[in-house]
Amino acid sequence: MPPEASVSEFAAFLAAYASLLESLYLRANASRWKVTYEEFAAVLYRSAVHRFGSAQPPSEGIESYFQALHLEDLALACALRSGSEPAWEQFVTDCRPVLHASARAIVGAGGEARARELADSLYAELYGLDRSGAVRKNSLLDYFHGRSKLVTWLRSVLAQRHVDALRASQRLEPLDDEPTASHGAAFARANSASENMDLDRVRLLPRLAEAISEALAALPVPERLLLSLYYVQGMTLAQIARMRDVHEATASRRLQSIRRELRERVECALARGSAAHDGRAGANGLSPTEIRRCLDYALDDWSFDLSSILAANAVPGRTEGK
Amino acid sequence: MSFNTPDDPRSRDARLARLLAEALKSQSGRREISACPDAEVLATYADHGLAEQETARWESHFADCDRCQQIIAVLAASGEELTEAEVEKLGSLAAASVARGPVARNAATPWMMIWRRPALWRWLVPAAGLASAALWFALRQAPPPQALSSQKTAATTGAPQSETAPGSAAASAKSDETQIAQANLPAPPAAPRPGTLLRDQEAAPANSSTAARKERTDKQETFSNAVQEPRVSEADNALEAREDTAKDSRVPSAQPVDKKSQAVDALGAAPPVAAAAAPSTPPPAREGERAVRQELDRATGAPVPAQLKALTQTPSPALVFASPNRRALWRLGSGGRIEHSIDQGQTWRPQTSGVTADLLAGAAPSEKIAWVVGRPGAILRTEDGEHWERVAPPPTAQAVAPQSPAPDWINVEARDALHATIISRDLRRFVTEDGGRSWLQEK
Numbered sequence: 001m002p003p004e005a006s007v008s009e010f011a012a013f014l015a016a017y018a019s020l021l022e023s024l025y026l027r028a029n030a031s032r033w034k035v036t037y038e039e040f041a042a043v044l045y046r047s048a049v050h051r052f053g054s055a056q057p058p059s060e061g062i063e064s065y066f067q068a069l070h071l072e073d074l075a076l077a078c079a080l081r082s083g084s085e086p087a088w089e090q091f092v093t094d095c096r097p098v099l100h101a102s103a104r105a106i107v108g109a110g111g112e113a114r115a116r117e118l119a120d121s122l123y124a125e126l127y128g129l130d131r132s133g134a135v136r137k138n139s140l141l142d143y144f145h146g147r148s149k150l151v152t153w154l155r156s157v158l159a160q161r162h163v164d165a166l167r168a169s170q171r172l173e174p175l176d177d178e179p180t181a182s183h184g185a186a187f188a189r190a191n192s193a194s195e196n197m198d199l200d201r202v203r204l205l206p207r208l209a210e211a212i213s214e215a216l217a218a219l220p221v222p223e224r225l226l227l228s229l230y231y232v233q234g235m236t237l238a239q240i241a242r243m244r245d246v247h248e249a250t251a252s253r254r255l256q257s258i259r260r261e262l263r264e265r266v267e268c269a270l271a272r273g274s275a276a277h278d279g280r281a282g283a284n285g286l287s288p289t290e291i292r293r294c295l296d297y298a299l300d301d302w303s304f305d306l307s308s309i310l311a312a313n314a315v316p317g318r319t320e321g322k
Numbered sequence: 323m324s325f326n327t328p329d330d331p332r333s334r335d336a337r338l339a340r341l342l343a344e345a346l347k348s349q350s351g352r353r354e355i356s357a358c359p360d361a362e363v364l365a366t367y368a369d370h371g372l373a374e375q376e377t378a379r380w381e382s383h384f385a386d387c388d389r390c391q392q393i394i395a396v397l398a399a400s401g402e403e404l405t406e407a408e409v410e411k412l413g414s415l416a417a418a419s420v421a422r423g424p425v426a427r428n429a430a431t432p433w434m435m436i437w438r439r440p441a442l443w444r445w446l447v448p449a450a451g452l453a454s455a456a457l458w459f460a461l462r463q464a465p466p467p468q469a470l471s472s473q474k475t476a477a478t479t480g481a482p483q484s485e486t487a488p489g490s491a492a493a494s495a496k497s498d499e500t501q502i503a504q505a506n507l508p509a510p511p512a513a514p515r516p517g518t519l520l521r522d523q524e525a526a527p528a529n530s531s532t533a534a535r536k537e538r539t540d541k542q543e544t545f546s547n548a549v550q551e552p553r554v555s556e557a558d559n560a561l562e563a564r565e566d567t568a569k570d571s572r573v574p575s576a577q578p579v580d581k582k583s584q585a586v587d588a589l590g591a592a593p594p595v596a597a598a599a600a601p602s603t604p605p606p607a608r609e610g611e612r613a614v615r616q617e618l619d620r621a622t623g624a625p626v627p628a629q630l631k632a633l634t635q636t637p638s639p640a641l642v643f644a645s646p647n648r649r650a651l652w653r654l655g656s657g658g659r660i661e662h663s664i665d666q667g668q669t670w671r672p673q674t675s676g677v678t679a680d681l682l683a684g685a686a687p688s689e690k691i692a693w694v695v696g697r698p699g700a701i702l703r704t705e706d707g708e709h710w711e712r713v714a715p716p717p718t719a720q721a722v723a724p725q726s727p728a729p730d731w732i733n734v735e736a737r738d739a740l741h742a743t744i745i746s747r748d749l750r751r752f753v754t755e756d757g758g759r760s761w762l763q764e765k
Contacts, residue, residue, distance in 0.1 A: 102400040148365035154366035159396040225385040232347045239398035
């Protein structure tokens with residue numbers, strides 16, 4: 001029985017879903033690892049509690065949730081947690097090489113020692129040792145609930161740790177006299193060093209920044225995510241396609257479509273102009289020649305820092321969970 | 323509205339998108355880390371296991387969270403580069419076999435190349451003549467199978483029973499040594515357990531037959547599907563070529579994803595159908611046939627089909643380790659199997675390990691020196707790259723009860739022939755500085 005649940009709640013769960021649990025136990029082939037029915041039911045109960053956030057998981061949807069679990073992996077994890085030697089032998093044979101290879105891939109070419117350290121530390125925690133080598137009460141396997149494949153979950157943990165370690169090691173040097181003014185002022189500061197200041201740039205680039213803000217705000221979430229993963233995180237189309245479970249060509253066409261759509265939105269916004277708002281004067285629409293010049297200014301080698309301009313002019317907030 | 327510019331609109335689209343990427347970068351990272359999902363949600367997302375509503379919810383978070391985007395990118399790269407790392411270990415030939423898709427199709431490539439390139443025909447006549455001569459020579463040298471078996475018996479019993487002519491017996495005996503030696507090899511290991519399917523895929527991304535390949539593909543992890551699937555079509559390649567090729571060329575173009583083939587996990591105890599379908603050892607190569615194949619392949623410039631075939635008929639051993647300069651590779655497996663390659667994985671020669679235990683890990687500080695460990699308690703070392711000697715395990719490595727079996731050694735790190743560290747399954751570490759004569763447990 002999960003320690004976090006009361007006896008009565010777990011007993012009620014067992015009674016309510018007895019036939020379902022039995023079929024799941026058989027499907028999981030848990031007896032292969034000598035995992036008892038009660039042990040496996042406890043694991044399923046813990047998984048449901050974690051997913052639904054309640055000690056009494058709702059009856060609606062629980063069957064479909066259980067049916068979608070990776071039951072054999074869950075049974076293996078349960079056996080590993082209880083220290084089953086055959087299960088650990090299987091894990092060492094099958095998962096450990098994958099773990100090491102993933103760690104090598106994550107850390108990169110020159111980090112064999114680091115990769116081994118990353119993989120072995122995870123392996124130790126799975127075994128039930130903490131980072132100092134002492135036996136810990138809870139195993140990392142307690143956090144696996146069968147929603148994904150066991151190997152994918154292990155890779156996810158590795159990736160999380162690696163990214164968090166990188167982010168923690170990056171030094172964020174605070175800038176002196178960090179600008180907090182509007183985007184126009186930030187632009188002007190960036191411009192002021194240039195001896196041959198082009199008045200057109202001063203006039204046009206803030207318009208471009210605003211148009212881009214509008215275009216991004218209007219972009220649907222999946223498309224914004226695709227754009228970020230491709231251009232900001234440097235994922236390849238193949239990786240993105242696998243992540244989205246589509247053909248690589250489909251991902252490629254979608255990306256092209258997004259770019260085309262964004263360009264059209266930006267052009268329309270620049271051509272339309274803007275009405276006066278929030279104390280700012282309105283702006284007339286730009287001509288096609290001006291629009292073209294606008295983009296050229298932003299895309300040439302001159303130091304146009306769009307990031308700082310947009311950071312100064314925060315994009316309208318998006319709420320999570322939409 | 324559109325531009326009347328000489329620039330390609332697609333080029334302007336790409337440039338504008340990069341500008342937008344900068345904007346996105348500046349906006350990311352504003353989410354609190356406490357709002358980020360746990361590893362299982364990320365893994366389930368990668369496995370396409372989240373419900374539609376949940377996917378939308380988390381993608382909304384991912385779109386603005388630099389941390390989660392980084393994790394997703396690393397997670398994607400870890401799976402893909404897993405295959406790349408193993409391919410690199412097997413050498414460029416393995417990379418070529420992976421990139422070119424099924425072996426069955428590759429096997430036809432040299433002939434198709436000949437037909438499609440008339441310029442190659444001028445090489446066909448001399449190549450055929452040379453091949454015929456080599457074949458004639460080989461057939462002339464090789465005794466009939468009956469004589470071969472007689473010689474094998476003579477080799478084992480010491481009684482000469484050869485039926486061949488006395489004059490040719492001595493001359494053919496040497497050329498048959500290889501065949502006799504190969505015929506006297508230990509029986510191939512049993513079909514691998516279900517769990518070893520994943521190991522097989524690591525060592526031999528391309529399978530021997532299309533049918534076995536499809537079965538294995540259905541059981542692969544998501545990340546390894548990218549290697550097994552056929553390449554993107556030419557039209558799709560052209561489409562992709564318009565993209566930022568500098569970025570995409572970092573990784574070989576992966577193959578289209580088969581939505582239906584991603585559901586099964588190798589850990590799912592699927593019956594070893596694929597493994598049983600694949601022969602566990604490649605057939606002994608006859609010298610004449612090999613020469614013919616090599617001549618034809620040199621003429622066509624195509625990769626050697628025999629080597630591809632041998633590579634893709636990789637038996638159950640799949641743990642590969644190499645010397646630092648990658649000139650020497652070893653391949654380990656169950657039943658004490660060790661194979662050695664000095665040509666970056668193009669050919670493998672079996673070595674005698676002297677044990678029948680499963681070998682689990684190896685390390686090679688140089689081309690000649692290597693350590694191998696396995697179960698139960700197996701520790702091996704070679705100082706010439708060829709001959710393996712068994713090393714006594716640490717006496718204190720036994721479990722508390724003296725009657726307990728020796729522990730399994732699951733990892734080894736080696737600096738040279740004298741210095742090595744072995745790790746048991748319960749993560750105890752033992753160090754030697756004298757080639758295994760004595761061990762010290764690390765605290």
